[in-house]
Amino acid sequence: MPIAVKDLCFSYKQGTPFEKKVLHNISLDIEDGEFVGIIGPTQSGKTTLAQHFNALLLPQSGSVTVNGLITSDPQADLISLRLQVGYVFQNPDYQLFAQTVGEDIAFGPQNQQLRKSEVTERVTTAMKQVGLDFDTFCQRDIYALSGGQKRRTAIAGVLACKPKILILDDVTAGLDPRGREEILAVIRDLHQKQKITIIYISNSMDEAAELAERIIVINRGQKQLDEPVREVFKKPEQLRSIGLEIPEVINVIEKLQERGYVIPSIPLTLEEAIDLLTTAYAQREVKR
Amino acid sequence: MELTKNITLGVYLPGKSFIHRLDPRTKIIASGIIVILLLMIRSYQAYGAVFIFLAAAVIIAGIPPGYAFSGFKPMLPVLTFMWIFQLFLYSSPDAEVIFSWWIFTATDAGFHMGTLITLRVIFLFGITTLLTLTTSMVSLTDGLESLLSPLKAIGLPTQELVMTMVIALRFVLILAEELDKIVKAQMARGVAFDRGNFIQKTKKIFPVFLPLFISAFKRAEELIIAMEARSYTGGKHRTKMKTLHIGRVDLAAILIMLIFSALIIFLILTVNPTI
Numbered sequence: 001m002p003i004a005v006k007d008l009c010f011s012y013k014q015g016t017p018f019e020k021k022v023l024h025n026i027s028l029d030i031e032d033g034e035f036v037g038i039i040g041p042t043q044s045g046k047t048t049l050a051q052h053f054n055a056l057l058l059p060q061s062g063s064v065t066v067n068g069l070i071t072s073d074p075q076a077d078l079i080s081l082r083l084q085v086g087y088v089f090q091n092p093d094y095q096l097f098a099q100t101v102g103e104d105i106a107f108g109p110q111n112q113q114l115r116k117s118e119v120t121e122r123v124t125t126a127m128k129q130v131g132l133d134f135d136t137f138c139q140r141d142i143y144a145l146s147g148g149q150k151r152r153t154a155i156a157g158v159l160a161c162k163p164k165i166l167i168l169d170d171v172t173a174g175l176d177p178r179g180r181e182e183i184l185a186v187i188r189d190l191h192q193k194q195k196i197t198i199i200y201i202s203n204s205m206d207e208a209a210e211l212a213e214r215i216i217v218i219n220r221g222q223k224q225l226d227e228p229v230r231e232v233f234k235k236p237e238q239l240r241s242i243g244l245e246i247p248e249v250i251n252v253i254e255k256l257q258e259r260g261y262v263i264p265s266i267p268l269t270l271e272e273a274i275d276l277l278t279t280a281y282a283q284r285e286v287k288r
Numbered sequence: 289m290e291l292t293k294n295i296t297l298g299v300y301l302p303g304k305s306f307i308h309r310l311d312p313r314t315k316i317i318a319s320g321i322i323v324i325l326l327l328m329i330r331s332y333q334a335y336g337a338v339f340i341f342l343a344a345a346v347i348i349a350g351i352p353p354g355y356a357f358s359g360f361k362p363m364l365p366v367l368t369f370m371w372i373f374q375l376f377l378y379s380s381p382d383a384e385v386i387f388s389w390w391i392f393t394a395t396d397a398g399f400h401m402g403t404l405i406t407l408r409v410i411f412l413f414g415i416t417t418l419l420t421l422t423t424s425m426v427s428l429t430d431g432l433e434s435l436l437s438p439l440k441a442i443g444l445p446t447q448e449l450v451m452t453m454v455i456a457l458r459f460v461l462i463l464a465e466e467l468d469k470i471v472k473a474q475m476a477r478g479v480a481f482d483r484g485n486f487i488q489k490t491k492k493i494f495p496v497f498l499p500l501f502i503s504a505f506k507r508a509e510e511l512i513i514a515m516e517a518r519s520y521t522g523g524k525h526r527t528k529m530k531t532l533h534i535g536r537v538d539l540a541a542i543l544i545m546l547i548f549s550a551l552i553i554f555l556i557l558t559v560n561p562t563i
Contacts, residue, residue: 094503
Protein backbone atom coordinates (compact mmCIF):
# COMPACT_ATOMS: atom_id res chain seq x y z
CA MET A 1 0.00 0.00 0.00
CA PRO A 2 2.04 2.96 -1.20
CA ILE A 3 1.96 6.51 0.09
CA ALA A 4 2.23 9.42 -2.33
CA VAL A 5 2.69 12.96 -1.07
CA LYS A 6 2.55 15.82 -3.54
CA ASP A 7 3.42 19.48 -2.89
CA LEU A 8 2.29 19.24 0.73
CA CYS A 9 2.17 22.49 2.70
CA PHE A 10 0.98 22.84 6.26
CA SER A 11 0.83 25.62 8.84
CA TYR A 12 -0.18 25.32 12.46
CA LYS A 13 -2.73 27.84 13.76
CA GLN A 14 -3.48 28.94 10.23
CA GLY A 15 -5.32 32.23 10.11
CA THR A 16 -4.22 33.37 13.58
CA PRO A 17 -1.39 35.73 14.57
CA PHE A 18 0.52 32.66 15.74
CA GLU A 19 0.50 31.00 12.31
CA LYS A 20 3.61 28.92 11.81
CA LYS A 21 4.50 27.35 8.51
CA VAL A 22 5.80 23.87 9.20
CA LEU A 23 5.86 22.09 5.85
CA HIS A 24 6.92 23.61 2.54
CA ASN A 25 6.08 21.86 -0.73
CA ILE A 26 7.01 18.36 0.29
CA SER A 27 6.70 15.59 -2.29
CA LEU A 28 7.67 11.98 -1.67
CA ASP A 29 6.66 8.40 -2.32
CA ILE A 30 6.83 5.39 -0.06
CA GLU A 31 6.46 1.93 -1.59
CA ASP A 32 5.08 -1.26 -0.06
CA GLY A 33 7.49 -3.16 2.13
CA GLU A 34 10.01 -0.34 2.44
CA PHE A 35 11.82 0.68 5.60
CA VAL A 36 12.10 4.46 5.39
CA GLY A 37 13.77 6.63 7.97
CA ILE A 38 12.51 10.20 8.28
CA ILE A 39 15.31 12.07 9.95
CA GLY A 40 15.55 15.69 10.98
CA PRO A 41 16.44 17.89 13.91
CA THR A 42 13.76 18.73 16.47
CA GLN A 43 11.07 21.12 15.20
CA SER A 44 11.92 20.22 11.60
CA GLY A 45 8.38 19.09 10.82
CA LYS A 46 8.89 15.33 10.66
CA THR A 47 6.04 14.51 13.06
CA THR A 48 3.72 16.93 11.26
CA LEU A 49 4.61 15.25 7.97
CA ALA A 50 4.03 11.76 9.34
CA GLN A 51 0.66 12.70 10.85
CA HIS A 52 -0.49 13.36 7.30
CA PHE A 53 0.19 9.73 6.36
CA ASN A 54 -2.71 8.48 8.47
CA ALA A 55 -4.92 11.54 8.14
CA LEU A 56 -4.49 12.82 11.69
CA LEU A 57 -3.71 16.04 9.87
CA LEU A 58 -5.15 16.91 6.49
CA PRO A 59 -3.17 18.83 3.87
CA GLN A 60 -3.88 22.54 3.57
CA SER A 61 -2.49 22.50 0.06
CA GLY A 62 -1.12 19.69 -2.05
CA SER A 63 -2.30 16.14 -1.56
CA VAL A 64 -1.62 12.94 0.31
CA THR A 65 -2.73 9.67 -1.29
CA VAL A 66 -2.59 6.45 0.71
CA ASN A 67 -3.34 3.32 -1.28
CA GLY A 68 -5.36 5.30 -3.79
CA LEU A 69 -7.34 7.12 -1.10
CA ILE A 70 -7.01 10.90 -1.12
CA THR A 71 -7.04 11.90 2.55
CA SER A 72 -8.49 15.37 1.99
CA ASP A 73 -11.49 13.89 0.18
CA PRO A 74 -14.49 14.50 2.48
CA GLN A 75 -15.99 11.13 1.44
CA ALA A 76 -12.87 9.17 2.40
CA ASP A 77 -13.21 6.60 5.19
CA LEU A 78 -10.47 7.92 7.45
CA ILE A 79 -11.25 5.54 10.31
CA SER A 80 -10.37 2.45 8.29
CA LEU A 81 -7.40 4.29 6.80
CA ARG A 82 -6.04 4.92 10.29
CA LEU A 83 -6.31 1.22 11.09
CA GLN A 84 -4.27 0.37 8.00
CA VAL A 85 -1.63 2.97 8.81
CA GLY A 86 -0.63 2.48 12.44
CA TYR A 87 0.95 5.36 14.33
CA VAL A 88 2.97 4.89 17.51
CA PHE A 89 3.52 8.15 19.36
CA GLN A 90 6.72 9.27 21.00
CA ASN A 91 5.26 9.26 24.47
CA PRO A 92 3.41 6.04 25.38
CA ASP A 93 1.64 7.84 28.23
CA TYR A 94 -0.57 9.59 25.69
CA GLN A 95 -1.87 6.28 24.47
CA LEU A 96 -2.02 3.96 27.47
CA PHE A 97 -5.14 4.45 29.56
CA ALA A 98 -6.50 1.05 30.58
CA GLN A 99 -5.76 -0.75 33.81
CA THR A 100 -3.86 -3.69 32.42
CA VAL A 101 -1.59 -4.30 29.45
CA GLY A 102 -4.08 -6.73 27.89
CA GLU A 103 -7.00 -4.31 28.12
CA ASP A 104 -5.03 -1.53 26.55
CA ILE A 105 -3.87 -3.61 23.61
CA ALA A 106 -7.46 -4.81 23.11
CA PHE A 107 -8.69 -1.23 22.73
CA GLY A 108 -7.95 -0.95 19.00
CA PRO A 109 -9.59 -4.22 17.98
CA GLN A 110 -12.59 -3.46 20.24
CA ASN A 111 -13.11 -0.21 18.37
CA GLN A 112 -13.67 -2.30 15.26
CA GLN A 113 -16.47 -4.25 16.97
CA LEU A 114 -14.66 -7.56 16.49
CA ARG A 115 -15.81 -10.77 18.18
CA LYS A 116 -14.31 -11.52 21.57
CA SER A 117 -12.34 -14.51 20.36
CA GLU A 118 -10.88 -12.43 17.54
CA VAL A 119 -9.89 -9.67 19.98
CA THR A 120 -8.12 -12.16 22.28
CA GLU A 121 -6.39 -13.68 19.29
CA ARG A 122 -5.13 -10.28 18.16
CA VAL A 123 -3.92 -9.31 21.64
CA THR A 124 -2.00 -12.58 21.93
CA THR A 125 -0.41 -12.15 18.51
CA ALA A 126 0.49 -8.51 19.09
CA MET A 127 2.09 -9.27 22.45
CA LYS A 128 4.08 -12.07 20.87
CA GLN A 129 5.24 -9.75 18.08
CA VAL A 130 6.67 -7.24 20.54
CA GLY A 131 8.13 -9.90 22.81
CA LEU A 132 5.86 -9.46 25.82
CA ASP A 133 5.01 -12.79 27.41
CA PHE A 134 1.21 -13.17 27.46
CA ASP A 135 0.93 -14.97 30.81
CA THR A 136 3.27 -12.60 32.60
CA PHE A 137 2.11 -9.30 31.18
CA CYS A 138 -1.53 -9.57 30.10
CA GLN A 139 -2.89 -8.84 33.58
CA ARG A 140 -0.07 -6.52 34.60
CA ASP A 141 -0.88 -3.00 35.72
CA ILE A 142 0.15 -0.36 33.16
CA TYR A 143 1.82 1.75 35.83
CA ALA A 144 4.01 -1.13 36.97
CA LEU A 145 5.78 -1.25 33.59
CA SER A 146 9.28 -0.04 32.80
CA GLY A 147 9.88 2.55 30.08
CA GLY A 148 10.78 -0.09 27.50
CA GLN A 149 7.82 -2.28 28.39
CA LYS A 150 5.49 0.71 28.07
CA ARG A 151 6.81 1.39 24.58
CA ARG A 152 6.33 -2.22 23.62
CA THR A 153 2.78 -2.19 24.98
CA ALA A 154 2.09 0.95 22.97
CA ILE A 155 3.46 -0.69 19.81
CA ALA A 156 1.42 -3.83 20.50
CA GLY A 157 -1.69 -1.67 20.93
CA VAL A 158 -1.19 -0.35 17.41
CA LEU A 159 -0.18 -3.72 15.93
CA ALA A 160 -3.42 -5.22 17.24
CA CYS A 161 -5.20 -3.10 14.61
CA LYS A 162 -3.24 -5.10 11.98
CA PRO A 163 -1.70 -2.16 10.13
CA LYS A 164 0.04 -2.62 6.78
CA ILE A 165 2.13 0.48 7.37
CA LEU A 166 3.59 1.32 10.76
CA ILE A 167 4.76 4.83 11.65
CA LEU A 168 7.10 4.90 14.65
CA ASP A 169 7.60 8.39 16.02
CA ASP A 170 10.84 8.58 17.99
CA VAL A 171 9.98 5.44 19.93
CA THR A 172 13.42 4.98 21.46
CA ALA A 173 13.62 8.46 23.02
CA GLY A 174 14.57 8.33 26.67
CA LEU A 175 15.21 4.58 26.81
CA ASP A 176 18.32 2.98 28.26
CA PRO A 177 20.59 1.11 25.79
CA ARG A 178 19.03 -2.24 26.63
CA GLY A 179 15.42 -1.09 26.26
CA ARG A 180 16.44 0.57 23.04
CA GLU A 181 18.06 -2.59 21.62
CA GLU A 182 14.94 -4.57 22.47
CA ILE A 183 12.67 -2.12 20.69
CA LEU A 184 14.93 -2.00 17.64
CA ALA A 185 14.96 -5.81 17.47
CA VAL A 186 11.14 -5.83 17.58
CA ILE A 187 10.98 -3.28 14.76
CA ARG A 188 13.47 -5.18 12.60
CA ASP A 189 11.43 -8.31 13.11
CA LEU A 190 8.18 -6.63 12.13
CA HIS A 191 9.71 -5.46 8.90
CA GLN A 192 11.49 -8.68 7.95
CA LYS A 193 9.00 -11.31 9.11
CA GLN A 194 5.64 -9.54 8.94
CA LYS A 195 6.57 -7.54 5.84
CA ILE A 196 5.10 -4.39 7.38
CA THR A 197 6.13 -1.13 5.74
CA ILE A 198 7.97 0.86 8.39
CA ILE A 199 8.29 4.62 8.57
CA TYR A 200 10.81 5.37 11.27
CA ILE A 201 10.96 8.92 12.58
CA SER A 202 14.00 9.89 14.59
CA ASN A 203 16.69 12.49 15.08
CA SER A 204 19.28 9.80 15.58
CA MET A 205 21.31 8.96 12.50
CA ASP A 206 22.82 5.94 14.24
CA GLU A 207 19.51 4.12 14.46
CA ALA A 208 18.45 5.13 10.98
CA ALA A 209 21.73 3.86 9.54
CA GLU A 210 21.27 0.55 11.28
CA LEU A 211 17.66 -0.05 10.28
CA ALA A 212 16.46 1.91 7.29
CA GLU A 213 16.84 1.16 3.61
CA ARG A 214 16.13 4.69 2.55
CA ILE A 215 16.49 7.96 4.39
CA ILE A 216 14.51 11.15 3.94
CA VAL A 217 16.12 14.13 5.63
CA ILE A 218 13.73 16.92 6.63
CA ASN A 219 15.00 20.31 7.73
CA ARG A 220 12.92 23.42 8.44
CA GLY A 221 9.93 21.82 6.79
CA GLN A 222 11.72 21.03 3.56
CA LYS A 223 12.92 17.79 2.10
CA GLN A 224 16.71 17.99 1.96
CA LEU A 225 17.70 14.48 0.98
CA ASP A 226 15.83 11.39 -0.15
CA GLU A 227 18.24 8.62 -0.96
CA PRO A 228 19.24 5.01 -0.20
CA VAL A 229 20.93 4.86 3.16
CA ARG A 230 24.48 4.42 1.85
CA GLU A 231 24.20 7.43 -0.45
CA VAL A 232 23.10 9.71 2.35
CA PHE A 233 26.27 9.15 4.33
CA LYS A 234 28.45 10.09 1.39
CA LYS A 235 27.54 13.69 2.24
CA PRO A 236 28.44 14.01 5.91
CA GLU A 237 29.08 17.75 5.57
CA GLN A 238 25.52 18.45 4.48
CA LEU A 239 24.13 16.44 7.38
CA ARG A 240 26.35 18.24 9.84
CA SER A 241 25.30 21.65 8.58
CA ILE A 242 21.68 20.78 9.41
CA GLY A 243 22.73 19.85 12.93
CA LEU A 244 22.37 16.09 12.65
CA GLU A 245 24.96 13.88 14.23
CA ILE A 246 26.76 11.44 11.99
CA PRO A 247 27.02 7.77 13.01
CA GLU A 248 30.31 7.16 14.82
CA VAL A 249 31.33 4.59 12.21
CA ILE A 250 31.05 7.16 9.42
CA ASN A 251 33.09 9.63 11.46
CA VAL A 252 35.92 7.10 11.77
CA ILE A 253 35.83 6.33 8.05
CA GLU A 254 35.90 10.03 7.26
CA LYS A 255 38.95 10.54 9.49
CA LEU A 256 40.72 7.66 7.78
CA GLN A 257 39.91 9.13 4.37
CA GLU A 258 41.28 12.49 5.47
CA ARG A 259 44.58 10.79 6.26
CA GLY A 260 44.73 9.47 2.76
CA TYR A 261 43.36 5.98 3.19
CA VAL A 262 41.13 4.68 0.43
CA ILE A 263 38.07 2.98 1.87
CA PRO A 264 36.29 0.82 -0.74
CA SER A 265 32.71 1.24 0.59
CA ILE A 266 30.80 2.91 3.39
CA PRO A 267 29.89 0.69 6.34
CA LEU A 268 26.73 1.41 8.33
CA THR A 269 27.19 -0.60 11.49
CA LEU A 270 30.14 -1.28 13.72
CA GLU A 271 30.26 -4.93 12.62
CA GLU A 272 30.32 -3.95 8.98
CA ALA A 273 33.10 -1.48 9.64
CA ILE A 274 35.24 -4.01 11.48
CA ASP A 275 34.76 -6.56 8.69
CA LEU A 276 35.52 -4.05 6.00
CA LEU A 277 38.62 -2.65 7.65
CA THR A 278 40.13 -5.97 8.70
CA THR A 279 39.72 -7.57 5.28
CA ALA A 280 40.97 -4.46 3.56
CA TYR A 281 43.92 -4.24 5.93
CA ALA A 282 44.73 -7.93 5.40
CA GLN A 283 44.78 -7.39 1.65
CA ARG A 284 46.80 -4.18 2.10
CA GLU A 285 44.21 -2.35 0.08
CA VAL A 286 43.68 0.42 2.57
CA LYS A 287 46.98 2.13 2.03
CA ARG A 288 47.24 4.81 -0.55
CA MET B 289 -7.32 18.12 13.56
CA GLU B 290 -5.87 20.90 15.62
CA LEU B 291 -7.44 21.53 19.01
CA THR B 292 -5.32 24.43 20.21
CA LYS B 293 -6.09 26.63 17.23
CA ASN B 294 -9.20 28.28 18.66
CA ILE B 295 -8.02 28.74 22.20
CA THR B 296 -7.53 32.42 22.91
CA LEU B 297 -8.04 32.38 26.68
CA GLY B 298 -4.75 32.61 28.55
CA VAL B 299 -2.78 33.37 25.39
CA TYR B 300 -0.57 36.47 25.26
CA LEU B 301 -0.13 38.26 21.95
CA PRO B 302 2.96 40.48 22.28
CA GLY B 303 2.64 44.02 20.96
CA LYS B 304 3.48 47.66 21.54
CA SER B 305 0.02 49.21 21.34
CA PHE B 306 -1.52 51.74 23.72
CA ILE B 307 -3.30 48.91 25.52
CA HIS B 308 -0.18 46.76 25.76
CA ARG B 309 1.72 49.61 27.37
CA LEU B 310 -0.86 50.24 30.10
CA ASP B 311 -0.03 49.33 33.65
CA PRO B 312 -1.54 45.88 34.37
CA ARG B 313 -3.44 47.33 37.32
CA THR B 314 -5.20 49.81 35.06
CA LYS B 315 -6.21 47.02 32.73
CA ILE B 316 -7.39 44.73 35.52
CA ILE B 317 -9.48 47.46 37.15
CA ALA B 318 -10.90 48.55 33.79
CA SER B 319 -11.86 44.94 33.03
CA GLY B 320 -13.42 44.68 36.48
CA ILE B 321 -15.50 47.80 35.89
CA ILE B 322 -16.68 46.50 32.53
CA VAL B 323 -17.65 43.18 34.14
CA ILE B 324 -19.72 45.02 36.76
CA LEU B 325 -21.36 47.17 34.08
CA LEU B 326 -22.14 44.05 32.02
CA LEU B 327 -23.92 42.50 34.99
CA MET B 328 -26.15 45.59 35.32
CA ILE B 329 -27.00 46.04 31.65
CA ARG B 330 -30.49 44.97 30.60
CA SER B 331 -30.93 46.64 27.21
CA TYR B 332 -29.62 46.12 23.70
CA GLN B 333 -28.60 49.78 23.40
CA ALA B 334 -26.15 49.52 26.29
CA TYR B 335 -24.74 46.27 24.88
CA GLY B 336 -24.26 48.09 21.60
CA ALA B 337 -22.17 50.73 23.38
CA VAL B 338 -20.06 48.05 25.12
CA PHE B 339 -19.59 46.31 21.79
CA ILE B 340 -18.30 49.48 20.12
CA PHE B 341 -15.94 50.08 23.03
CA LEU B 342 -14.53 46.54 23.01
CA ALA B 343 -14.25 46.46 19.22
CA ALA B 344 -12.27 49.71 19.35
CA ALA B 345 -10.01 48.23 22.04
CA VAL B 346 -9.41 45.10 19.91
CA ILE B 347 -8.47 47.26 16.90
CA ILE B 348 -6.21 49.56 18.94
CA ALA B 349 -4.47 46.56 20.49
CA GLY B 350 -3.73 45.29 16.98
CA ILE B 351 -5.47 41.95 17.51
CA PRO B 352 -6.79 40.60 14.20
CA PRO B 353 -10.61 40.73 14.65
CA GLY B 354 -11.03 37.29 13.12
CA TYR B 355 -8.67 35.84 15.70
CA ALA B 356 -10.39 37.64 18.57
CA PHE B 357 -13.67 36.04 17.51
CA SER B 358 -12.29 32.56 16.88
CA GLY B 359 -12.15 31.99 20.64
CA PHE B 360 -15.94 31.81 20.70
CA LYS B 361 -16.15 28.93 18.25
CA PRO B 362 -15.70 26.13 20.79
CA MET B 363 -18.28 27.82 23.04
CA LEU B 364 -21.03 27.92 20.41
CA PRO B 365 -22.79 24.67 21.43
CA VAL B 366 -22.94 25.75 25.09
CA LEU B 367 -24.17 29.21 24.17
CA THR B 368 -26.87 27.80 21.87
CA PHE B 369 -27.98 25.41 24.58
CA MET B 370 -28.21 28.27 27.08
CA TRP B 371 -30.17 30.42 24.68
CA ILE B 372 -32.70 27.65 23.96
CA PHE B 373 -33.17 27.01 27.70
CA GLN B 374 -33.94 30.66 28.38
CA LEU B 375 -36.22 30.83 25.35
CA PHE B 376 -38.51 28.06 26.59
CA LEU B 377 -38.20 28.35 30.35
CA TYR B 378 -38.29 32.08 30.97
CA SER B 379 -41.52 33.97 30.76
CA SER B 380 -43.27 36.91 32.38
CA PRO B 381 -47.02 37.44 32.92
CA ASP B 382 -47.46 40.00 30.15
CA ALA B 383 -45.24 38.21 27.63
CA GLU B 384 -46.43 37.49 24.12
CA VAL B 385 -46.31 33.92 22.87
CA ILE B 386 -44.30 33.69 19.68
CA PHE B 387 -44.13 29.91 19.27
CA SER B 388 -45.86 26.98 20.89
CA TRP B 389 -45.60 23.23 20.38
CA TRP B 390 -46.63 20.40 22.71
CA ILE B 391 -45.37 21.37 26.19
CA PHE B 392 -42.92 23.97 24.84
CA THR B 393 -43.87 27.60 24.74
CA ALA B 394 -41.57 30.38 23.70
CA THR B 395 -42.40 33.97 24.58
CA ASP B 396 -40.83 37.22 23.47
CA ALA B 397 -39.65 37.74 27.06
CA GLY B 398 -37.83 34.41 26.91
CA PHE B 399 -36.33 35.35 23.57
CA HIS B 400 -34.96 38.64 24.92
CA MET B 401 -33.77 37.05 28.16
CA GLY B 402 -31.93 34.34 26.26
CA THR B 403 -30.34 36.80 23.86
CA LEU B 404 -29.24 39.22 26.59
CA ILE B 405 -27.78 36.49 28.80
CA THR B 406 -25.93 34.98 25.84
CA LEU B 407 -24.55 38.41 24.96
CA ARG B 408 -23.47 38.85 28.56
CA VAL B 409 -21.49 35.61 28.55
CA ILE B 410 -19.90 36.49 25.20
CA PHE B 411 -18.84 39.91 26.46
CA LEU B 412 -17.55 38.56 29.78
CA PHE B 413 -15.45 36.05 27.86
CA GLY B 414 -14.38 38.76 25.42
CA ILE B 415 -13.11 41.17 28.06
CA THR B 416 -11.13 38.42 29.83
CA THR B 417 -9.60 37.35 26.53
CA LEU B 418 -8.70 40.93 25.70
CA LEU B 419 -6.98 41.28 29.07
CA THR B 420 -4.86 38.13 28.69
CA LEU B 421 -4.09 38.79 25.01
CA THR B 422 -2.57 42.16 25.84
CA THR B 423 -0.97 41.41 29.22
CA SER B 424 1.97 39.09 29.71
CA MET B 425 1.91 36.51 32.48
CA VAL B 426 4.51 38.35 34.51
CA SER B 427 2.75 41.70 34.49
CA LEU B 428 -0.61 40.05 35.11
CA THR B 429 0.84 38.42 38.22
CA ASP B 430 2.47 41.66 39.39
CA GLY B 431 -0.70 43.66 38.80
CA LEU B 432 -3.02 41.25 40.60
CA GLU B 433 -0.58 40.93 43.45
CA SER B 434 -0.30 44.66 43.89
CA LEU B 435 -4.08 45.08 43.76
CA LEU B 436 -4.67 42.35 46.31
CA SER B 437 -1.86 43.44 48.64
CA PRO B 438 -4.20 45.26 51.09
CA LEU B 439 -5.65 41.82 51.89
CA LYS B 440 -2.30 40.77 53.32
CA ALA B 441 -3.28 42.74 56.39
CA ILE B 442 -5.97 40.18 57.19
CA GLY B 443 -3.51 37.34 56.67
CA LEU B 444 -4.38 36.31 53.11
CA PRO B 445 -1.41 34.82 51.24
CA THR B 446 -1.98 37.03 48.20
CA GLN B 447 1.27 36.31 46.41
CA GLU B 448 0.70 32.55 46.51
CA LEU B 449 -2.96 32.93 45.50
CA VAL B 450 -2.08 35.02 42.47
CA MET B 451 0.68 32.65 41.43
CA THR B 452 -1.78 29.75 41.57
CA MET B 453 -4.36 31.65 39.53
CA VAL B 454 -1.93 32.64 36.83
CA ILE B 455 -0.53 29.12 36.55
CA ALA B 456 -4.07 27.78 36.22
CA LEU B 457 -4.71 30.19 33.36
CA ARG B 458 -1.49 29.17 31.67
CA PHE B 459 -2.37 25.49 32.01
CA VAL B 460 -5.45 25.96 29.83
CA LEU B 461 -3.24 26.05 26.76
CA ILE B 462 -0.79 23.41 28.00
CA LEU B 463 -3.58 20.95 28.71
CA ALA B 464 -5.16 21.67 25.33
CA GLU B 465 -1.85 20.77 23.69
CA GLU B 466 -1.70 17.52 25.67
CA LEU B 467 -5.31 16.77 24.80
CA ASP B 468 -4.48 17.22 21.13
CA LYS B 469 -1.77 14.55 21.31
CA ILE B 470 -3.88 12.13 23.35
CA VAL B 471 -6.90 12.45 21.05
CA LYS B 472 -4.63 11.78 18.08
CA ALA B 473 -3.06 8.74 19.75
CA GLN B 474 -6.53 7.25 20.31
CA MET B 475 -7.79 8.21 16.86
CA ALA B 476 -4.81 6.31 15.48
CA ARG B 477 -6.32 3.21 17.09
CA GLY B 478 -9.60 3.67 15.29
CA VAL B 479 -11.68 5.68 17.76
CA ALA B 480 -14.38 7.60 15.93
CA PHE B 481 -15.28 10.32 18.39
CA ASP B 482 -18.26 11.50 16.36
CA ARG B 483 -19.90 8.10 15.82
CA GLY B 484 -22.30 6.09 17.96
CA ASN B 485 -25.15 6.89 20.32
CA PHE B 486 -24.93 8.98 23.48
CA ILE B 487 -23.69 6.17 25.76
CA GLN B 488 -21.13 4.97 23.22
CA LYS B 489 -19.87 8.51 22.79
CA THR B 490 -19.61 9.06 26.54
CA LYS B 491 -17.56 5.89 26.91
CA LYS B 492 -15.03 7.30 24.45
CA ILE B 493 -14.15 10.01 26.97
CA PHE B 494 -12.21 7.58 29.18
CA PRO B 495 -9.35 6.80 26.79
CA VAL B 496 -8.79 10.55 26.55
CA PHE B 497 -9.38 11.84 30.06
CA LEU B 498 -7.45 9.23 31.99
CA PRO B 499 -4.14 10.00 30.25
CA LEU B 500 -4.97 13.72 30.45
CA PHE B 501 -5.47 13.60 34.22
CA ILE B 502 -2.30 11.65 34.74
CA SER B 503 -0.31 13.99 32.55
CA ALA B 504 -1.80 17.02 34.34
CA PHE B 505 -0.61 15.67 37.68
CA LYS B 506 2.80 14.87 36.24
CA ARG B 507 3.07 18.34 34.74
CA ALA B 508 2.13 19.94 38.03
CA GLU B 509 4.71 17.89 39.85
CA GLU B 510 7.43 18.75 37.33
CA LEU B 511 6.54 22.41 37.68
CA ILE B 512 6.84 22.21 41.45
CA ILE B 513 10.27 20.63 41.18
CA ALA B 514 11.39 23.18 38.58
CA MET B 515 10.26 26.02 40.84
CA GLU B 516 11.85 24.58 43.93
CA ALA B 517 15.07 23.87 42.08
CA ARG B 518 15.29 27.61 41.52
CA SER B 519 14.61 28.24 45.19
CA TYR B 520 11.09 29.56 44.77
CA THR B 521 9.53 30.54 48.04
CA GLY B 522 6.30 32.44 48.08
CA GLY B 523 5.42 35.17 50.47
CA LYS B 524 6.57 38.53 51.62
CA HIS B 525 10.31 38.21 51.02
CA ARG B 526 10.01 38.21 47.24
CA THR B 527 11.31 41.27 45.43
CA LYS B 528 10.46 42.49 41.92
CA MET B 529 12.71 43.00 38.93
CA LYS B 530 10.25 45.41 37.35
CA THR B 531 8.32 47.80 39.52
CA LEU B 532 4.92 48.97 38.37
CA HIS B 533 4.15 52.62 37.97
CA ILE B 534 1.20 54.58 36.70
CA GLY B 535 2.18 56.70 33.69
CA ARG B 536 0.53 59.16 31.37
CA VAL B 537 -1.06 56.45 29.21
CA ASP B 538 -2.74 55.12 32.32
CA LEU B 539 -4.19 58.49 33.20
CA ALA B 540 -5.58 58.75 29.66
CA ALA B 541 -7.05 55.25 29.97
CA ILE B 542 -8.62 56.07 33.33
CA LEU B 543 -10.22 59.17 31.81
CA ILE B 544 -11.60 57.13 28.91
CA MET B 545 -12.95 54.53 31.31
CA LEU B 546 -14.68 57.21 33.41
CA ILE B 547 -16.40 58.70 30.36
CA PHE B 548 -17.39 55.24 29.11
CA SER B 549 -18.76 54.15 32.50
CA ALA B 550 -20.77 57.36 32.77
CA LEU B 551 -22.22 56.74 29.32
CA ILE B 552 -23.22 53.15 30.16
CA ILE B 553 -24.75 54.18 33.50
CA PHE B 554 -26.63 56.90 31.67
CA LEU B 555 -27.94 54.31 29.21
CA ILE B 556 -28.87 51.92 32.03
CA LEU B 557 -30.84 54.67 33.79
CA THR B 558 -32.58 56.21 30.78
CA VAL B 559 -33.29 53.40 28.32
CA ASN B 560 -36.20 51.16 29.38
CA PRO B 561 -34.86 47.69 30.13
CA THR B 562 -35.84 45.15 27.48
CA ILE B 563 -36.73 42.68 30.21
